[in-house]
Amino acid sequence: xxxxxxxxxxxxxxxxxxxxxxxxxxxxxxxxxxxxxxxxxxxxxxxxxxxxxxxxxxxxxxxxxxxxxxxxxxxxxxxxxxxxxxxxxxxxxxxxxxxxxxxxxxxxxxxxxxxxxxxxxxxxxxxxxxxxxxxxxxxxxxxxxxxxxxxxxxxxxxxxxxxxxxxxxxxxxxxxxxxxxxxxxxxxxxxxxxxxxxxxxxxxxxxxxxxxxxxxxxxxxxxxxxxxxxxxxxxxxxxxxxxxxxxxxxxxxxxxxxxxxxxxxxxxxxxxxxxxxxxxxxxxxxxxxxxxxxxxxxxxxxxxxxxxxxxxxxxxxxxxxxxxxxxxxxxxxxxxxxxxxxxxxxxxxxxxxxxxxxxxxxxxxxxxxxxxxxxxxxx
Amino acid sequence: xxxxxxxxxxxxxxxxxxxxxxxxxxxxxxxxxxxxxxxxxxxxxxxxxxxxxxxxxxxxxxxxxxxxxxxxxxxxxxxxxxxxxxxxxxxxxxxxxxxxxxxxxxxxxxxxxxxxxxxxxxxxxxxxxxxxxxxxxxxxxxxxxxxxxxxxxxxxxxxxxxxxxxxxxxxxxxxxxxxxxxxxxxxxxxxxxxxxxxxxxxxxxxxxxxxxxxxxxxxxxxxxxxxxxxxxxxxxxxxxxxxxxxxxxxxxxxxxxxxxxxxxxxxxxxxxxxxxxxxxxxxxxxxxxxxxxxxxxxxxxxxxxxxxxxxxxxxxxxxxxxxxxxxxxxxxxxxxxxxxxxxxxxxxxxxxxxxxxxxxxxxxxxxxxxxxxxxxxxxxxxxxxxxxxxxxxx
Numbered sequence: 001x002x003x004x005x006x007x008x009x010x011x012x013x014x015x016x017x018x019x020x021x022x023x024x025x026x027x028x029x030x031x032x033x034x035x036x037x038x039x040x041x042x043x044x045x046x047x048x049x050x051x052x053x054x055x056x057x058x059x060x061x062x063x064x065x066x067x068x069x070x071x072x073x074x075x076x077x078x079x080x081x082x083x084x085x086x087x088x089x090x091x092x093x094x095x096x097x098x099x100x101x102x103x104x105x106x107x108x109x110x111x112x113x114x115x116x117x118x119x120x121x122x123x124x125x126x127x128x129x130x131x132x133x134x135x136x137x138x139x140x141x142x143x144x145x146x147x148x149x150x151x152x153x154x155x156x157x158x159x160x161x162x163x164x165x166x167x168x169x170x171x172x173x174x175x176x177x178x179x180x181x182x183x184x185x186x187x188x189x190x191x192x193x194x195x196x197x198x199x200x201x202x203x204x205x206x207x208x209x210x211x212x213x214x215x216x217x218x219x220x221x222x223x224x225x226x227x228x229x230x231x232x233x234x235x236x237x238x239x240x241x242x243x244x245x246x247x248x249x250x251x252x253x254x255x256x257x258x259x260x261x262x263x264x265x266x267x268x269x270x271x272x273x274x275x276x277x278x279x280x281x282x283x284x285x286x287x288x289x290x291x292x293x294x295x296x297x298x299x300x301x302x303x304x305x306x307x308x309x310x311x312x313x314x315x316x317x318x319x320x321x322x323x324x325x326x327x328x329x330x331x332x333x334x335x336x337x338x339x340x341x342x343x344x345x346x347x348x349x350x351x352x353x354x355x356x357x358x359x360x361x362x363x364x365x366x367x368x369x370x371x372x373x374x375x376x377x378x379x
Numbered sequence: 380x381x382x383x384x385x386x387x388x389x390x391x392x393x394x395x396x397x398x399x400x401x402x403x404x405x406x407x408x409x410x411x412x413x414x415x416x417x418x419x420x421x422x423x424x425x426x427x428x429x430x431x432x433x434x435x436x437x438x439x440x441x442x443x444x445x446x447x448x449x450x451x452x453x454x455x456x457x458x459x460x461x462x463x464x465x466x467x468x469x470x471x472x473x474x475x476x477x478x479x480x481x482x483x484x485x486x487x488x489x490x491x492x493x494x495x496x497x498x499x500x501x502x503x504x505x506x507x508x509x510x511x512x513x514x515x516x517x518x519x520x521x522x523x524x525x526x527x528x529x530x531x532x533x534x535x536x537x538x539x540x541x542x543x544x545x546x547x548x549x550x551x552x553x554x555x556x557x558x559x560x561x562x563x564x565x566x567x568x569x570x571x572x573x574x575x576x577x578x579x580x581x582x583x584x585x586x587x588x589x590x591x592x593x594x595x596x597x598x599x600x601x602x603x604x605x606x607x608x609x610x611x612x613x614x615x616x617x618x619x620x621x622x623x624x625x626x627x628x629x630x631x632x633x634x635x636x637x638x639x640x641x642x643x644x645x646x647x648x649x650x651x652x653x654x655x656x657x658x659x660x661x662x663x664x665x666x667x668x669x670x671x672x673x674x675x676x677x678x679x680x681x682x683x684x685x686x687x688x689x690x691x692x693x694x695x696x697x698x699x700x701x702x703x704x705x706x707x708x709x710x711x712x713x714x715x716x717x718x719x720x721x722x723x724x725x726x727x728x729x730x731x732x733x734x735x736x737x738x739x740x741x742x743x744x745x746x747x748x749x750x751x752x753x754x755x756x757x758x759x760x761x762x763x764x765x766x767x768x769x770x771x772x773x
Binding site for chain 2: 110111112113114115116117120169172173176238239240241242243253256257259264265
């Protein structure tokens with residue numbers, strides 16, 4: 001096993017990038033479509049499930065320090081079911097990688113360069129990701145540490161520059177159509193936060209003591225929720241609740257429409273934002289899938305898997321759907337249930353089993369070999 | 380000397396890289412483009428729209444002080460074509476334009492009167508959908524056809540569409556209060572229930588017998604996407620008053636005690652608040668306006684420093700504002716256009732009442748709803764003189 005060490009801050013920054021990058025681009029329209037004007041309420045309602053996700057992932061990492069989710073799953077649920085769960089989780093990561101590569105390509109093809117084949121964008125972002133991933137998690141973490149502050153600055157400046165166009169009366173009346181749409185939107189948002197599970201592939205390489213994971217995960221989640229406040233409220237405040245629903249990329253549209261004196265046509269900010277973000281996100285997913293696969297099959301090094309996995313991602317992200325509308329509809333209608341099941345429910349079940357095992361082991365007086373194997377591997 | 384394998388590989392790679400740099404799919408060369416600066420949309424016959432695009436003619440280098448008097452060549456060209464949709468018409472335009480039309484610098488969209496009366500929703504779709512569109516593009520209505528408006532030769536400014544955009548853009552500096560409806564405002568209003576669109580009207584203006592410039596002739600008001608009528612004169616600024624958007628403006632009121640003489644009041648600040656009360660099921664809209672401004676001009680000799688006269692003048696200004704807004708409101712409400720967004724405000728405050736009223740057809744009920752107005756005017760400053768120059772002859 002490689003001796004890679006990243007700091008806790010770097011780990012937090014990695015997950016922030018990977019959730020906000022396509023979250024801001026692809027998920028905002030889905031949430032707006034469900035909830036429209038009341039979308040900001042989702043941010044409040046999503047707090048409990050989001051914190052539960054953070055708690056689950058960090059608790060598991062704390063119980064099995066130094067191990068990724070693929071490694072400790074067999075220790076919790078048994079060898080064969082553990083492998084099965086691991087395959088499910090890897091599929092979940094893989095699917096996310098597909099969506100985000102495809103979303104990245106579609107964004108450019110729809111909004112910026114319609115004549116350029118989408119494969120060009122897949123190839124560009126994936127070769128960068130391959131290069132970064134083969135250079136180790138440390139490199140990835142450091143690059144992202146450099147990029148994320150830029151992205152946050154761009155995001156903040158966008159929300160400041162659009163402020164003069166915002167009419168906050170657009171949020172009235174609250175809950176005109178009752179609570180149901182808000183719950184739908186909350187479910188979508190919670191599903192997006194479900195990809196926090198990716199952290200379980202990163203935690204083992206954090207140099208800090210595993211005890212600090214729980215607190216930092218909760219803080220990361222709060223930061224993530226706050227980071228969605230601007231993109232969720234902006235389109236409604238600027239375009240009105242009715243119009244904001246039908247826009248393909250509302251947040252990009254906001255950037256396009258910035259006009260402060262001679263400062264206008266800031267499309268390039270959007271391109272910068274989603275290129276940097278997608279790079280971080282896709283690299284992290286590529287890393288996690290390669291590492292997970294190598295651990296699943298007991299390979300010594302994940303590096304040999306990086307290029308094949310990247311090729312699979314490129315091909316499958318083309319095959320994942322016929323057109324962009326299908327992706328949008330998937331994110332809107334299916335994804336909330338799918339992702340909440342995979343990212344929230346499954347890990348929670350795994351955590352409960354792990355807790356129960358730990359307790360029964362304690363009752364038996366250290367008889368269980370499960371915990372023992374875990375400790376030997378930690379050392 | 381022999382190169383090592385690594386070096387050879389690197390060299391090959393370095394030689395291959397330029398192959399990739401030869402260009403990209405989406406390049407646009409400036410000398411292959413025709414920059415569209417303004418577009419006019421007209422109705423030709425049923426389901427047939429005419430699109431007139433005004434493009435800038437590429438000029439060969441600097442024109443070297445070539446002011447050849449009044450007959451200088453117009454540096455623009457307007458080309459028109461018909462189509463079932465806007466994009467279809469543009470497709471037809473492409474057949475006659477040797478250069479690719481470039482829409483990113485579109486400044487102005489003009490709706491001809493006939494089209495505006497039939498409804499503008501079918502023709503704005505393309506402007507939203509196309510990735511080159513800009514939501515800051517101004518939208519205006521003209522009494523005649525848009526094609527005709529774009530094909531005028533004007534004195535101040537060489538590019539007609541740009542001149543019209545400037546007419547709107549700098550209206551504040553010229554102490555006018557134009558609506559300045561951008562594509563984004565237009566779409567936001569069209570999609571929001573309980574508020575209707577209004578746009579500036581621009582017409583060609585004849586001076587000394589021939590068209591020499593453009594004129595802002597008022598405000599066109601819509602019901603949904605259909606043109607209902609025009610507000611002219613003082614009434615044209617009613618929406619600006621209600622929305623509190625008048626940054627600079629001028630009001631004409633009679634001198635106290637001398638109805639034939641006039642005082643001009645310059646608005647410098649406005650605060651406005653529209654509230655709708657529907658506590659007992661009856662919709663009661665109320666607008667509170669606070670105006671601040673200065674003396675601009677007067678024809679009467681009266682010394683307006685006297686507080687009594689000033690008070691009276693303030694009251695007269697208040698009355699004038701109320702009259703213009705009420706006239707505009709009556710006129711628009713009769714034609715079922717909710718220009719001030721009373722429905723939207725009702726929905727925000729009393730969603731239940733709104734749903735009920737909306738089910739019965741909100742716009743039809745407008746004419747039965749009286750608008751309560753309260754205007755407060757403060758005259759702050761007299762300019763550089765306190766009173767008019769005392770002349771000996773009275």
